[in-house]
Amino acid sequence: MCLDLRRSEAYARVYLSVFDVDDSFDQINATMPNVGLIDTTPTSGPDNRPSGEAVQSFTRTTDSAGKASVTITVTMQPGNNYRAAASVIEEALTQDTKYNGVTVNPQQHADALSAKLVGAQWQRNGNFTGYSCPCVWSKMLTVWRKLHIETDSMQTEPTTLPPGTGSEGREPDWTSIYIDSITVGTTTTNVPVGYGMTSSSDHQYEGGRVEFDALPGIVFPVYDSGEATFDINAVLTPAQVTAILSQPYGTLKDDDPDAFLLPRFYAVDSVIKTVYRDAYIDIVNIPAALNPNLFVPFSLHLGPEDFSATNLFRSWDDAKDTWSSNGFWVSLVVAAYQRASALTYDRDSDPDPLIDNSTYPTGANWPGPGYSENVSEGVTPMLGDWDSVIFRATIVDFPQGAAYESRVIAHEIGHSAGNAGTEAQHHGEGGLQQDAANNRFNGASLKRFREVQKW
Numbered sequence: 001m002c003l004d005l006r007r008s009e010a011y012a013r014v015y016l017s018v019f020d021v022d023d024s025f026d027q028i029n030a031t032m033p034n035v036g037l038i039d040t041t042p043t044s045g046p047d048n049r050p051s052g053e054a055v056q057s058f059t060r061t062t063d064s065a066g067k068a069s070v071t072i073t074v075t076m077q078p079g080n081n082y083r084a085a086a087s088v089i090e091e092a093l094t095q096d097t098k099y100n101g102v103t104v105n106p107q108q109h110a111d112a113l114s115a116k117l118v119g120a121q122w123q124r125n126g127n128f129t130g131y132s133c134p135c136v137w138s139k140m141l142t143v144w145r146k147l148h149i150e151t152d153s154m155q156t157e158p159t160t161l162p163p164g165t166g167s168e169g170r171e172p173d174w175t176s177i178y179i180d181s182i183t184v185g186t187t188t189t190n191v192p193v194g195y196g197m198t199s200s201s202d203h204q205y206e207g208g209r210v211e212f213d214a215l216p217g218i219v220f221p222v223y224d225s226g227e228a229t230f231d232i233n234a235v236l237t238p239a240q241v242t243a244i245l246s247q248p249y250g251t252l253k254d255d256d257p258d259a260f261l262l263p264r265f266y267a268v269d270s271v272i273k274t275v276y277r278d279a280y281i282d283i284v285n286i287p288a289a290l291n292p293n294l295f296v297p298f299s300l301h302l303g304p305e306d307f308s309a310t311n312l313f314r315s316w317d318d319a320k321d322t323w324s325s326n327g328f329w330v331s332l333v334v335a336a337y338q339r340a341s342a343l344t345y346d347r348d349s350d351p352d353p354l355i356d357n358s359t360y361p362t363g364a365n366w367p368g369p370g371y372s373e374n375v376s377e378g379v380t381p382m383l384g385d386w387d388s389v390i391f392r393a394t395i396v397d398f399p400q401g402a403a404y405e406s407r408v409i410a411h412e413i414g415h416s417a418g419n420a421g422t423e424a425q426h427h428g429e430g431g432l433q434q435d436a437a438n439n440r441f442n443g444a445s446l447k448r449f450r451e452v453q454k455w
Contacts, residue, residue, distance in 0.1 A: 014060050014068040016086045017093040019110035020046035020053040021140060023081050023124075045107055048080040049451050055107070057093070076326065078145040078280035079450045081126070083110045084138040092134045106135075114140050142280060145329060147455055149413070150286045152319050153263035153335040155298045179212075179248040182241050189236045192229045196252065205230050207255030214247040215240060222252070256338065261392040263295065264335035271406035272413075275432060275441055279449040283413075286322060286330065293319045296334055302389070303340035307381040313389070320387075329455040331413050332387035339376040339391050377408045377436065380415035383423065384454070388412035407436040414445060418452035 022044060046052030053075065060068035074082060085106065087093055096105045104112070116125040126140035177196030182189060197205070205225035210232060211218065220232040230252065236244075244250075268283045276283050296316045299306065307313045316334060324330045378390045390412060395405050414433050415426055427434050431442030441449075 011064070012062045012066075012088055014062055014086055014088060015090045015093050016058040016060060016068065016070050016084065017106065018056040018072045018082055018084045019107055020048045020055075021081045021083045021114040022047050022111045023079065044111070048075055048082075049077040050075075050453075074141075074143050076143070076145065076453075077450055078143055080143040081114060082141040083114055084141070085110065085135040087135040089134050109135075110137075113137060144280050144282055146282050146284055147276065147413075148284055148286045148322065148328070148330040149266075149268055150291050150320065150322060150330060150332045151266045151335070152291075152294050152296055152316075152332065153265055154337060155263065155295045157260050157262055157298055157300075157337065174251045174253045177210075177250050177252045179244060179250060182236065182244060184236050184241065187235065188223050188231045188233060190229060190231050193252075194228075194248075197225070197228055197230070205252060205254045208253045210250055210252045212244045212247075212250040214243040222255075256393045261396065262298070262335060262337060264392055265294065266333055266335065266390070266409055269406050271439075272410045275407070275410050275439070276449070278441060279446040281449060291321050293321055295319065296336075299337065301338050301340040302336060302379075302391075307379075307386075313381055313386060324455045326453050331416050331455050333409060333413065334387070334389050336389045336391055338393040339379060339389075378412040380412050380423070383415050383421070383426075384417065384419035387416050404436045407432060407439065411436050414441065414449070416455060417449050418454055420448050420452060 046054070056072055058070045060070060062068045068086065072082070072084070074080065085093060093106050096103050097109075098104075113128055114125055115122045116128075117123075124140075126142065128139075175196050178194040180192040180194045182191055191210070205222045208222040208225075209219050210222055210230070211220075220234050223231040223233040225231070268285050273283050296319050302313070316332075319334075320332050322328070322330045375394065376391060377395050378388060380386065380388045388409070390405075390409055395408060411432055415423060426445070426448075429442050429444035429448070430438075431440055431445060432438045433441060433445040
């Protein structure tokens, strides 16, 4: 930092001080619930995070051009504010003086320059420079941090997956089935399956489709499914039943989209950058040269077992080419396909767009009030360490998915900020951290981001 204090004589002794100035943090939005952030007395003294800083003082001699320079050390917390002053009168930076008839100390001078009262609310006054004592003041200096986002992706969805157990034993897209029997009801037809339904959950195929080899060209919608049976939303005729049982093969598809969704590498867009700018954090992509390993293995459904310390997700650390620290912030975002659910009815954690697109989750086709679904567009398995997974097949199921995909990413990145709090506590902060339909973080989230030491 260089402060210019020109005088008629060269080589003057100059006194310089750098103050931690108060932070009203109210400039974002006057109506935002800035829980724990608003400084109601913005002339009360240092408040930089993690704790207020003492004044940094220097003595220098000007050069032949009348300039004196010092190097100051700032903290690493985003949004921390400083204001520097220089004077040829040492007491101007150390003793109380009169200002507008009121005796104030230099710290109060610095704070008064940095905040202004608008109505009943203090707001930043960061661009103001002027003289409130015999000093030259700098503009307000604010710390920004960069959060580097490493974006990896599952590999391309294969046409088939080998049989087996766990996440690698589930078929993507269409799968071949053998039909055991058929029961025709009054409004639906039940089809037990002998093999082919390696289901990750009950109801996985709900909203999907089936084609019978004996009835080429006819696609039947799937109303519901279990581990080895499914219901179609149609009443088969006796002739159709006879034909199917004489040629008992077909192909079954769950409710996932037809188009291949991976690889998918997220670029940091204006939505993500804007919401983190409120916390003085600049989101940037990690350069390609620092991220040569882009892919993780494909898995159709990620279940709870995949997030254990010894299983799939932990192995993705091999794809993480940079590590977060107090000095370098980084977050990994992996594009994945879909998550399995371990909640009631063991659903596959996505909506059923073909039957409930307009009335989800209370459409006429839903089985009843006891029915539960855990929709998961993203997950941060262990906060502050394992980073985030975004589920593409779920996001595109929602009609508004394209509109809020970036906010889902921003939400999940927000979970990985240090080890402060639980997932439920983060959701309790409100705003974007509660619901990806929101377009801003609330003050409680911004406070957590600004105080975290490591992302």
